[in-house]
Amino acid sequence: MLFPFLIQAFLTVILLGLFCHLAYRKWAGRRALRLPPGPLQLPILGNVHQLPQDYQEKTLARWGRQYGDIVFAQLFRTPAVIISSVSVAKDLMEKRSANYSSRPHFVLQTELMGWDSAITHMPYNDRFRKHRKWIQDAIQSKSALLSFRSLQYRETYTFLTSITESPDEFMSHIRRFAAALIMEITYGHTITSLNDQFLRIAERATTETVANGSPGSMLVDFFPILKHMPLWMPGAGFLRRAAQVKYHVRRMLDKPYDLVKNRLATGTASPSFTSALLEQASRGNVSNPEEEEEDIKGAAGVLFAAGSDTTVSVLSTFLLAMVLHPEVYQKAQTEIHQVTGGTRLPGFEDREQLPYLACVLKELLRWHCPVPLGIPHLASVSDEYSGYDIPQGSLIIPNIWAMTQRTDVFPDPSTFRPERFMEPGGQVTDSIDPANMVFGFGRRVCPGQDFADASIWLLIANMVATMDISRAQDTRGNDITPSASFTSGFVSHPKPFKCRISPRSASVIKLISDMSTIHA
Template identity: 45%
Template sequence: MDTQHLVASSQPTAYAAVSVILLLILCHAVIVWKNSPPSLSLPPGPKQVPFVGNALQLPMGYQERTFLSWGRTFGAVVHAKLFQTSVIIVNSVQVAKDLMDKKSENFSDRPRFALLGEVLGLGDTLPLIPYGDKFRRYRRWFHDAFLAQGVLVNYRPLMRRELSAMLKSLITHPNAYETHFFRYNAAIVLEIAYGHRVTSDNDSYVDLSERAMHAAACTGSAGSMLVDVFPILKHYPTWMPGSGFKIQLLKTRELLQSMLDAQYNVVKNTLRSGGVKNASFASNLLEAHYCDGSLSQQDDTDIRGASGTLYAASTESMSSVMRTFILAMVLHHEVFKKAQEELDRVVGPDRLPDWEDRDNLPYLVSVMKEVYRWNVPVPLAVPHVVGRDDVYQNFKIPAKSLVIGNIWGMSKDESLYPDPDSFKPERFLEMAPGSLADPKNMVFGFGRR
């Protein structure tokens, strides 16, 4: 009886103790909740469809226009989803620099490029390499070859020689200006990368490169095509219905690999047989490894990829800029007349302009800046990948998100370029040094490249 009474009398005490503990836990939780920072939301963006996100809202071509439309609705930073992948779309130069330049340690990686990297075999070129040791190795090679003190001056005689050849071709066959532009750029890069001198308008390597680069350009932007979203499509059998895309991609791959191999193998074989006539980017790297006594398979792959980067990344884009210049001058004769008057006044009729004349040709320099802005050579920057969760302007940027710089959209930013659809070189005449509006801040991409 006493035991039962003791147990019965202790139960209220136990219940009270448990209640006090639970109350303390609840109070602690409330205090922590009140003092904790509010959970961050993702940047605003278009309404998503279950499972597919915003994938069905993107057109197959001219995606930069859709991105700009979203930017005008939701702001400079837009969040979208391609199936299960978060995508941060940047339509502002300042935001792009804040994320991919100032936070480059976290925003420098690359996604998997199933189309360009794997199907077309360009995975060893610098724009597509993930951030890591291989990337840093390439950067060191390029810095030594092009950014070291006084190096670029050494290429000026080559550029003057090829400029003369191009001008002669333009006088003889003016209607073939597109071919002359590509030959000019290809000849410069071929000699720098591989030591190959172009001596005729029918150079087989230039012809191969022109066909390969045109085929590659027709495949679409990096990271934006269906094969990138569904990498399994790279295994789609060529005998099945609907395989036309795969057959065309394989033909493009063959052209690109021939372009990357042709001159590189010439350099390797010439070095093995006694030395090269013209030193080049590829020959210098190969010779350094041969002198060290070894050239591993990885060394060989990396030197081939780095040399190919020079060629693949510059010939078509620079030719595009030159074609835009012709279009702008045809459409805007008053601009052409002003530039010609300045050139005649500063340079005169007896010689060609040179690098030393640049500071005395402010209007012509402004024309070239407007050419870059008015029709950017690459509308979308190569996508970056976020390494870990980040925060920008109180928005959460999730790890593994794609970050796409809409360069075309940035070129239409009315806060930097009033009346952006008009060709107005004058907008750059009064531009302060280091201005955010300078097209070089966007047309060459962002981050550690």
């Protein structure tokens, strides 16, 4: 009995010695590099043990304040560079975009959850450029943005009508508004209610994805061998959950695509992103039809997934901010009334005459950015920046939340104060625009930025013009003051809150009704 034990002990010592030798070599190699400063690391773990499960952006921001705008950390075997400065982010991800435009391989979301055909997760390659061109041509050109205006007006007035009828369900109306815009553009499908089957399928896929792991947040992303664990094995719960998410993602990609394909076959398809690509594929010389089909499904699916949830976050944050800061809302109402006279609803032609509302939107993105950490970029080759070495394969993590909360750039950052973007002469400052942070950087910047901006502006302008927003009251008539608190996760939302929304007057209700009829 002793002999096998001695053999086992001997092998353990040998393996331990080998591990220590390799760890020392790696440590010595790192010592030779001029790495950015960062927190102390432990063997094997690196700095993973120092990251909380929730609100990681706050811990990373604290590192930034302690060590500087560029911080080095080790996440198991993976080097990571955390950026807390817009100027550093632009220096690397925009000015050196050839090196910092790719993505790490996210095993959980690409292989296990089925998002491998989403441009947001693709490495920077020909397939990425193909998807990017499709999306840019469809929603980024000036002609495309102008063509969407009738849809944006229609859905804005539908929202106003709905919130007039059932104001307590404001979150449902926001979700419907965001989804309806994207669904119509992407698939030519009009959403008339929250019970729409395609809306339910898409929302299930996106919420399940966010709930079960952000990009680069799970152990399997650092140790891909874990994806081969037997499902019955303790600790394999993430695999079972990922399989369920993949089912919903697959339905999201397939169902609306099949709808458009069938409508094209019967000649009943409305113009859309998907129908245009299908018609283009039918005319062109496609070498791999199955691959082309998957590309179209992925490009269409990511439009909804990337656009709707962030729009919901921004609009719900607006309501929360206005409930907490009625003086801001009143000032915005006064500005709009001066432009419209209260006899019509604001339109895109009024935007340049509403500088205070522009500041409100800027402060909205700054006060609470919808995607606190973005999706990590990848250093494709080793680089040197500001005297520091950035190893090949490093995760480049832009801490967008930290950038919007810097006290040296935005004094008293927890306070919602649109005036910080207003110059003494009443003009809107463009020197520091939160939109240049929250939509991403370089070749990975969100291609739907202008469309999202226009949609959000139009809805908020019309809400300010037509609705009074105030604090809800309890059964005793006392005001209920919500807290400025937000959920943790890849996309962050305000935690559930109550508010009171009501039309400003009977004439406003008639204006909404008239405009809804015109744009029906």
